[in-house]
Every structure is written in C-alpha cells, then in structure tokens.
Amino acid sequence: MAxxxxxxxxxxxxxxxxxxxxxxxxxxxxxxxxxLVPSSDNTTGLxxxxxxxxxxxxxxxxxxxxxxxxxxxxxxxxxxSLNRFSTTHGDMYMTRHIPVQFGGxxxxxxxVGTRTGFxxxxxxxxxxRVTYLLAGTLILSQSMLEVSRLTLxxxxxWVEEAKSVREKQFFNDIVKxxxxxxxxxxxxxxxxxxxxxxxxxxxxxxxxxxxxxxQAQAENLVTKWFGPLDYKPQSFSEFLDKLEYYLNxxxxxxxxxxxxxxxxxNSQLVKLEEENKRNRQRIHTLMAHAPARAIRTNQEVQDIYxxxxxxxxxxxxxxxxxxxxxxxAIYNPWxxxxxxxxxxxxxxxxxxxxxxxxxxxxxxxxxxxxxxxENSEDERKP
Amino acid sequence: xxxxxxxxxxxxxxxxxxxxxxxxxxxxxSVPVWGNNAGFIGNTxxxxxxxxxxxxxxxxxxxxxxxxxxxxxxSFGLWWFYYPHHNYPRSVSxxxxxxxxxxxxxxDFNYQGALKYYIEALDQCDKIEMDPLSDEYTGIxxxxxxxxxxxxxxxxxxxxxxxxxxxxxxxxxxPGKVLEDSRPHVVQKDLRVLIKALEQNxxxxxxxxxxxxxxxxxxxxxxxxxxxxxxxxxxxxQDVIKSNEKNGHDIVVIxxxxxxxxxxxxxxxxxxxCMILDIRKDSSAWEPLKExxxxxxxxxxxxxxxxxxxxxxxGCKMTTVQWMVLADMAPGQILLSQANLxxxxxxxxxQVEGQLFALxxxxxxxxxxxxxxxxxxxKKQRExxxxxxxxxxxxxxTFGKKNKKLRFQVNDLLDPSASQAIAxxxxxxxxISLHRGDFSKAERLLxxxxxxxxxxxxxxxxxxxxxxxxxxxxxxxxxxxLEPFPVIAEKDPVKPTTA
Numbered sequence: 072m073a074x075x076x077x078x079x080x081x082x083x084x085x086x087x088x089x090x091x092x093x094x095x096x097x098x099x100x101x102x103x104x105x106x107l108v109p110s111s112d113n114t115t116g117l118x119x120x121x122x123x124x125x126x127x128x129x130x131x132x133x134x135x136x137x138x139x140x141x142x143x144x145x146x147x148x149x150x151x152s153l154n155r156f157s158t159t160h161g162d163m164y165m166t167r168h169i170p171v172q173f174g175g176x177x178x179x180x181x182x183v184g185t186r187t188g189f190x191x192x193x194x195x196x197x198x199x200r201v202t203y204l205l206a207g208t209l210i211l212s213q214s215m216l217e218v219s220r221l222t223l224x225x226x227x228x229w230v231e232e233a234k235s236v237r238e239k240q241f242f243n244d245i246v247k248x249x250x251x252x253x254x255x256x257x258x259x260x261x262x263x264x265x266x267x268x269x270x271x272x273x274x275x276x277x278x279x280x281x282x283x284x285x286q287a288q289a290e291n292l293v294t295k296w297f298g299p300l301d302y303k304p305q306s307f308s309e310f311l312d313k314l315e316y317y318l319n320x321x322x323x324x325x326x327x328x329x330x331x332x333x334x335x336x337n338s339q340l341v342k343l344e345e346e347n348k349r350n351r352q353r354i355h356t357l358m359a360h361a362p363a364r365a366i367r368t369n370q371e372v373q374d375i376y377x378x379x380x381x382x383x384x385x386x387x388x389x390x391x392x393x394x395x396x397x398x399x400a401i402y403n404p405w406x407x408x409x410x411x412x413x414x415x416x417x418x419x420x421x422x423x424x425x426x427x428x429x430x431x432x433x434x435x436x437x438x439x440x441x442x443x444x445e446n447s448e449d450e451r452k453p
Numbered sequence: 454x455x456x457x458x459x460x461x462x463x464x465x466x467x468x469x470x471x472x473x474x475x476x477x478x479x480x481x482x483s484v485p486v487w488g489n490n491a492g493f494i495g496n497t498x499x500x501x502x503x504x505x506x507x508x509x510x511x512x513x514x515x516x517x518x519x520x521x522x523x524x525x526x527x528s529f530g531l532w533w534f535y536y537p538h539h540n541y542p543r544s545v546s547x548x549x550x551x552x553x554x555x556x557x558x559x560x561d562f563n564y565q566g567a568l569k570y571y572i573e574a575l576d577q578c579d580k581i582e583m584d585p586l587s588d589e590y591t592g593i594x595x596x597x598x599x600x601x602x603x604x605x606x607x608x609x610x611x612x613x614x615x616x617x618x619x620x621x622x623x624x625x626x627x628p629g630k631v632l633e634d635s636r637p638h639v640v641q642k643d644l645r646v647l648i649k650a651l652e653q654n655x656x657x658x659x660x661x662x663x664x665x666x667x668x669x670x671x672x673x674x675x676x677x678x679x680x681x682x683x684x685x686x687x688x689x690x691q692d693v694i695k696s697n698e699k700n701g702h703d704i705v706v707i708x709x710x711x712x713x714x715x716x717x718x719x720x721x722x723x724x725x726x727c728m729i730l731d732i733r734k735d736s737s738a739w740e741p742l743k744e745x746x747x748x749x750x751x752x753x754x755x756x757x758x759x760x761x762x763x764x765x766x767x768g769c770k771m772t773t774v775q776w777m778v779l780a781d782m783a784p785g786q787i788l789l790s791q792a793n794l795x796x797x798x799x800x801x802x803x804q805v806e807g808q809l810f811a812l813x814x815x816x817x818x819x820x821x822x823x824x825x826x827x828x829x830x831x832k833k834q835r836e837x838x839x840x841x842x843x844x845x846x847x848x849x850x851t852f853g854k855k856n857k858k859l860r861f862q863v864n865d866l867l868d869p870s871a872s873q874a875i876a877x878x879x880x881x882x883x884x885i886s887l888h889r890g891d892f893s894k895a896e897r898l899l900x901x902x903x904x905x906x907x908x909x910x911x912x913x914x915x916x917x918x919x920x921x922x923x924x925x926x927x928x929x930x931x932x933x934x935l936e937p938f939p940v941i942a943e944k945d946p947v948k949p950t951t952a
Contacts, residue, residue, distance in 0.1 A: 225633040226678065231737035238740070239730040242783070246727045302732045313680065320677040325628040336623050343616040350609045351572050351597070358569040366565050372602045381557040390554035395546050398553055404595035405588060405642065412648040413744070415789070415870060416751040417877060418758070418796035419917045422887045422924055423803055424934040 094303045097229050097310065100124075100217030103210065110298030111229035112237065117221060125214040131207035138200045228313040232305060233298050237289070240299035244285035253280050379407050540589050542581060548574035552596070568600035586624055586631065586639065591617060607653065614650035618643065618663070625670055637742055640674045643667060644745035648752060661756040668753060671746050679738030681779055713845040716791060717852050719778045726856055728784035728871065739780035747777060747786070754797070763804050767797045785870035788849055792874040795845035795881045799888075802838040805831050843885050849878035869909060876905035876914055880921070887925055890932060896925050 096108040101120050109116030147153050147161045189195055220227065288294060305313075357366075381402055387393060541549060552570035555563045575593045583590050594613055601610035621643035624630045631639050647667050654660045676682050721731045739746070750773045757766035774790045809831050815824065853875040883898030899922045906914035928934060 231678070231740065232735055235737040235740045236732055239732050239781070243729040246729055250725055250727050299732060305735065316680050317678055321633065324673050324677055328626050328628050331626055333623055333626055336619055340616065340619040340623055343612060343619060347613055347616050350612065351575070354606065354609070355569060355572045358565050361565065364563065364565060366604050368564060368603050369605050376599070380562060381553060383557045383559055387559065390550040393550045393553055395550055404592045404599065408595060408645050408649060412645050412748065414648065414748050414752065416755055416793070417789070417913065418793050418800070419914070420796045420799040420881060420884050421917060421921060422884055
C-alpha cells in the first residue's frame with residue numbers, strides 16, 4: 072500500500088497499510104479483558120462484558136461477606152452430640168469457632184473448621200478476605216467507570232471514530248472486491264426474470280457482487296465485535312482532549328444560540344404549519360369523496376420514483392398481513408429523500424469571443440451556460 | 454483419519470453406556486435421590502419419625518422461578534432494544550398498513566387512497582402528541598408530500614418541505630430542544646429536506662440566504678466535534694489579518710496559500726491502484742452529515758454563480774475542496790470538486806476580463822493614476838486566476854494519467870465521478886488553450902474530452918465539447934476575435950502565440 076505523492080508512487084518511510092499489529096480496543100473499565108474488548112461502537116458487546124464483569128465483582132464481594140460472618144447457620148442434625156436420641160432438623164446459630172483441642176460439643180464434629188495449619192488458620196482467612204475485598208472493589212469500580220461512560224457521555228470520541236472507521240472499511244472493501252472481480256468458475260449469476268446466466272463482467276453485476284461481499288465481510292463475527300482489525304484507536308489523552316474540546320465548544324455555541332432571536336422563523340413556521348394543516352384537511356376531503364382514481368397522477372413523477380414503487384410479497388392478502396417494520400425499512404421515506412437529494416453539480420466553462428462580451432455580461436446574469444445540476448438518475452436543468 | 458476417530462468415539466460411547474448400565478445393575482438398592490420428597494417417602498418406611506420438608510428445597514424452587522423470571526425479562530429487554538421494530542403506536546400503525554396497502558402493487562398503486570390514510574395517520578399522531586421532530590412523525594409527512602407530488606399537488610408538497618426545514622432550524626437553534634447526541638442526525642435531516650425544498654425554488658436571493666443560514670448551522674455542528682476545523686478557521690483568520698495589513702487583494706493572498714496539487718496528494722491509493730479512504734485519518738466529526746453538507750455547499754456555490762457573485766462562489770468552492778480532504782470524502786468527489794474549482798477559476802478570469810473590457814471603453818483622456826492602478830490589479834488577478842485554473846485542471850488530469858486503474862478502466866469504475874472529473878478537466882484545459890490561442894492543443898484536448906465523455910456516458914459534456922470545437926474552427930479562421938483587449942493587449946503577456 073502506498074500514499075500517493077506527486078513524484079514517487081510508493082513512499083516507504085511511513086509504515087502504512089497492512090500493519091499486522093492488532094491494537095487493543097479502548098475502554099475505561101474493561102481493561103481486565105485485554106484484547107477481547109470490543110470495538111467502541113459495539114454497544115451490545117460492551118454491555119455484555121460489563122454485565123459479566125459486574126457479576127464477577129459481585130461474586131467476589133459475596134465471598135468476602137460469607138467469609139467474614141461472625142455467626143454461622145448450621146443444621147442441628149449435623150451435630151451428633153445434639154442428636155443422641157433422635158435426629159432433629161432446624162437451624163442453629165453459632166460463632167465461627169476456633170478449633171478446640173479437646174472437650175465441648177464441637178470436638179465430636181470433625182469438620183472443616185477443625186483442621187489446623189496455615190491454610191486453615193485465621194490469618195489466612197483474613198488474607199483471603201482482604202484479597203476478595205480488593206479484587207471485588209477493583210472490578211466493581213471498573214464496571215462503574217465503564218457504565219458511566221456508556222450512559223453519561225453524550226459524545227464519545229471513541230464511538231464516533233469506530234463508527235466512521237467501520238464505514239470507511241466498508242467503502243474500501245467494496246472498491247477492493249469490485250476490482251478483484253469474481254472467479255467465474257466458482258460463481259454464476261442468473262437473471263431473476265429470464266433465468267439465463269449473465270456475464271460476471273457486467274459493471275452492474277460486479278458492483279452488486281462487490282457490495283454483497285463487503286456486506287458479508289462487515290457482518291463477519293470478528294469484524295462485528297472488533298471493527299476493522301487494522302486500525303489504531305486514538306489514545307486516552309486524545310480522547311480526553313476531544314471530549315474537553317467538545318464540551319467547551321457546545322457550551323460556547325449554545326450560549327450564542329440563546330442570544331439569537333428566532334421570532335421571525337417562529338412566525339414563519341406557525342404560518343406554514345397552519346397552511347399545511349388546511350391543505351391536509353382540504354385534500355383529505357377531496358380524496359375521501361372523489362371517485363376512485365379520479366385524480367390524475369403525474370406521469371413525470373411516476374417515472375422518477377419508479378424504483379421505489381411499493382411491491383408487497385405475493386402472499387400478503389390484506390393490510391393486516393403487512394410486516395410494517397420490514398416494509399417501512401425498505402421504503403423508508405428518509406432514505407428515499409437521501410437518494411433524491413444526492414446531486415452532483417458540475418460547471419462547464421466556455422470561451423467567450425470579444426464580440427460576445429456585451430452579450431456575455433448579460434448572460435452572466437442568467438448564467439444559463441454555467442450550471443448544470445444533474446441528479447444521480449435523471450438530468451434536470453435549473 | 455476421520456473414520457478412525459468416529460470409530461473410536463463410537464467404541465468409547467458403547468463402553469460408557471455399558472458402564473452406566475452395569476453401575477445401575479450393581480446398585481439395585483440405592484435409590485437415586487432426585488428431590489427431598491423422594492427421600493422423605495423412602496425414609497418413612499425405615500424410620501418412624503417426622504422430618505419437616507427442608508427449607509432449602511423451597512428456597513431453591515423460589516430461586517429457580519426467580520431466575521427464570523430474570524432471564525425472561527432480560528431477554529425481552531434485549532429483544533426490545535436490538536430487534537428492529539417500528540416505533541409507531543398501534544393506532545397509527547394500523548392506518549399506515551392500510552396506506553401501504555393502497556400504495557402497493559396489490560391495489561395497483563392507488564395513491565389517492567394511500568394519501569387519505571397517510572393524512573389520517575398524521576392526524577392520529579397529532580392526537581397522541583407524538584414529537585413532531587421524531588423520524589416517525591416527519592417520515593409520515595414526507596410520505597404525504599410524496600403522494601402530493603404523485604397527484605399533482607406540487608405546491609402543497611413543497612410547502613411541507615419548507616415546514617420541515619423551518620421546524621428543524623428552529624429546534625436546532627433552541628438549546629435543549631434537540632438532544633445533544635442526536636444533533637448531527639437532525640442536522641443531516643435538515644440539510645436533506647432543504648436541498649429538496651430548494652428544488653422548486655425561484656427566489657434566488659431567498660434561497661441563498663436560507664442555504665447560508667443552514668450551512669452555518671451544520672458547520673457549527675461539525676466545528677463542535679472537530680478540533681481540526683477550528684485550527685483551519687484560526688489559520689484563515691490569521692491570513693485575513695495579514696492580507697488586511699498588506700492591503701492587498703484576496704486573490705493574491707489566496708494564491709500564496711493555495712496549491713491545487715496539494716489536495717490530490719491526500720487521496721490514498723492502495724497497491725492495486727484503487728482509490729480508497731484512509732482509515733487512519735480521523736474524520737469522524739464530519740459523520741454522518743458530510744454527503745448532505747457538501748451537496749448543500751455545492752448548491753450554495755451554484756446559487757452564488759446564479760446571482761453573479763463569482764468571487765463568493767470561488768471562495769466557497771476553494772474551502773469546499775479543502776474541507777473535503779479534511780472530511781476524507783470519496784476520492785471521486787474530491788477530484789470532481791477540484792475540476793469544478795478549475796471551472797470557477799476560469800469563470801473568474803473571464804469576469805475580470807469583462808471588467809477590463811469595460812474599463813477599456815473609458816475614454817483615453819479621463820484615465821488617471823487610479824485607473825492605471827486598477828487595470829494593473831485586474832490584470833494581475835486575471836493572470837493568477839488563469840494560472841490557478843489550468844493548474845487545477847492539470848492536477849486532475851495528471852492524477853488520472855498516473856493512476857493505472859483510472860487510465861485503463863475508464864468505464865469500469867464504481868464511482869463515475871472520478872472519470873467524469875478527468876473528462877471535465879480535459880475539457881477545461883481545452884477551453885483554456887483556446888482562450889490562449891493554442892488552437893491545435895485546444896482541438897486535441899477537446900476531442901479527447903469528447904471521446905471520454907462518450908465513453909463514460911457523461912452526456913452533459915458532449916454538447917459543450919462540440920460547441921467549443923466549433924469555436925476552435927471559427928477562431929482559427931479569424932484569430933482576431935480572440936483578442937479581448939485591442940488596446941491593452943499589446944502589453945499582455947498571454948497573447949495568442951500561434952495564429
């Protein structure tokens with residue numbers, strides 16, 4: 072891989088490209104997991120790790136509590152000296168006893184507590200307790216840190232970075248797979264309508280295959296968990312710098328916004344809202360009362376929007392069968408609008424002869440010859 | 454190998470099974486204690502005393518139920534959060550289903566019926582006081598607008614778009630109305646609707662004003678996340694201060710700072726010559742609104758041109774190219790922007806020439822020192838602009854020549870804008886050559902651009918190329934018509950060389 076420079080094609084002074092090193096994904100409180108930490112935009116992964124970690128912390132704390140109990144609950148039946156003539160069940164509270172050498176009721180009961188040696192001594196128990204307490208506190212506080220990052224931050228530079236990297240990788244994958252082409256001995260493309268196989272070298276076919284492959288790559292479990300493998304997340308200090316910058320900047324901007332007067336826009340908005348409401352009522356009565364299909368449809372618009380005509384699955388038999396979530400996602404009005412507004416604007420200059428100068432100045436006013444606004448699908452002259 | 458393993462496994466399992474059986478056979482008396490109840494029954498025959506049911510067992514059962522409930526609620530929560538589902542209340546979703554049914558092929562695209570239900574759905578949303586800024590609410594509004602367009606209510610549709618534009622603008626300018634973390638999204642929606650609303654706009658000045666206001670809003674949004682952009686603004690402020698000190702003209706300062714070759718260096722190319730995005734560059738501040746943002750900026754440039762404000766258009770475009778590099782836009786887009794920048798620089802050249810031409814009309818005796826100075830300034834500007842224009846074009850063409858993928862697979866590209874940019878730049882260089890009077894070069898370049906345009910299906914360029922080619926023929930016959938300034942031209946360094 073190379074950075075494009077004007078003279079030399081490849082510049083090896085900088086280690087770019089397929090750097091085999093894997094960088095651990097950043098986190099505030101999941102350091103314990105090492106390289107397993109998921110990409111910052113993988114909320115599911117982050118939350119699951121937090122949950123497991125918190126569980127572990129709680130378990131350690133419980134161990135700590137159990138070990139430190141002054142009173143122990145025991146079943147009376149466990150003490151042969153208390154069950155000479157019958158077996159009685161029931162709870163009995165007793166102190167954590169220090170092993171007694173001889174005598175007393177406990178001496179009959181050869182149990183765990185009575186073993187001696189360092190591993191069973193009071194001191195070791197204290198050490199264990201302290202260890203449990205420290206580990207538990209550490210783990211729980213780490214969980215707390217991560218939870219607060221996940222819930223409190225309105226803007227998380229790591230998340231934003233991970234998201235944008237994922238999208239870039241998707242783009243790069245499409246480009247890569249597109250140029251790589253498809254092995255025609257392994258794959259075959261068929262036309263859905265005629266059933267005939269199509270050449271794999273058609274740009275359209277190549278493109279859709281590339282997109283599908285890139286999508287598969289993005290859905291891959293490893294990529295889903297870690298994001299693109301070969302990127303280096305920003306460091307903690309960069310994270311803090313960005314966060315601080317963001318907080319200062321939003322504060323500053325919000326103060327500016329508070330001083331702004333919005334009266335004009337408000338009145339305009341109210342006017343438009345009322346007008347649209349009236350339009351809605353008027354058109355609704357028209358729609359409800361006009362005979363079916365009495366209103367002429369606009370052929371031009373129909374042609375432009377031809378690709379987004381709603382097509383339902385053939386076994387849908389009534390409105391109630393429509394899987395709204397799915398259909399609304401396919402024909403999402405916002406996505407359609409995004410396609411509509413993907414303009415590509417180009418300017419074409421043209422030479423002017425001196426005899427045209429007067430005319431040119433006039434033409435500049437209209438500027439017909441300069442702009443041509445072209446839509447991604449259709450061509451429109453402004 | 455595989456077979457051996459399976460055989461061994463089978464043998465092992467048989468062994469295990471027989472062991473289990475034999476162990477069962479060996480202990481016929483032992484009653485497996487499944488629960489305490491069984492133990493209780495079994496024991497009553499041997500011992501004649503009462504054993505109360507263990508507290509532990511009951512606790513365990515409760516724990517079990519409790520655990521089940523916990524897992525159930527947890528999985529429900531996970532489903533709720535992660536399974537995609539629509540956010541419409543039942544009363545609205547019912548109407549939407551009906552509307553979609555009418556709109557679909559099942560009812561042969563009955564937009565009339567669909568519109569009725571969409572309007573009812575929106576009224577229902579109003580009734581249950583749904584947040585009018587939410588994507589659900591605005592989504593229905595967009596649907597209504599689309600139906601309006603289908604049924605020839607263009608004006609009403611446009612009015613809906615404007616309502617959305619103003620609503621977003623107002624909300625974004627009222628702190629606290631839009632959640633901080635969803636601001637970029639709302640800005641993105643705002644720009645999208647604005648571009649759509651401006652499609653039907655006739656009032657140039659109004660459009661320009663609104664565009665500028667909304668662009669500033671988007672810019673603020675990016676600025677709040679991008680320290681790089683702040684740096685850019687700071688350095689530009691310095692430049693302005695400097696240029697004020699020097700009392701020089703903008704364009705000269707721009708020339709010092711502006712190097713067209715610089716931008717294209719930022720485009721990353723992988724080992725196969727494909728243009729890719731740089732993963733290492735942090736451009737997250739521009740997400741997710743960068744596409745809309747740059748389209749809106751281009752639209753603003755077009756508005757500036759339409760209102761004869763070439764200098765603003767030029768400044769806007771220069772900034773756009775620089776920012777596109779910062780934002781790590783798709784390489785094809787950057788190339789196209791660069792080519793467009795060349796066009797704008799050329800237009801500026803022509804405008805300056807127009808001014809010179811007008812000055813030329815001033816009678817000889819009323820020309821004072823100031824006049825001479827102005828003429829000098831303008832001529833300098835003209836040179837700078839023409840030079841920059843040709844360098845901008847040249848950089849795109851050179852880039853295309855160096856990149857083997859672009860050079861040999863013109864038509865085989867995912868993104869047509871890269872090859873379009875090259876065709877446009879070739880055309881632009883042809884125009885400049887013609888302007889300079891280099892006819893053979895102009896002819897060659899224009900022919901090249903014509904064939905490129907045909908090859909890449911870039912229909913809009915075909916006509917201009919042909920027109921310019923005709924002009925070349927015309928100018929060849931009569932080179933005089935190219936000389937713009939009969940009087941001042943004597944001192945002009947860029948005089949036609951071939952005639």
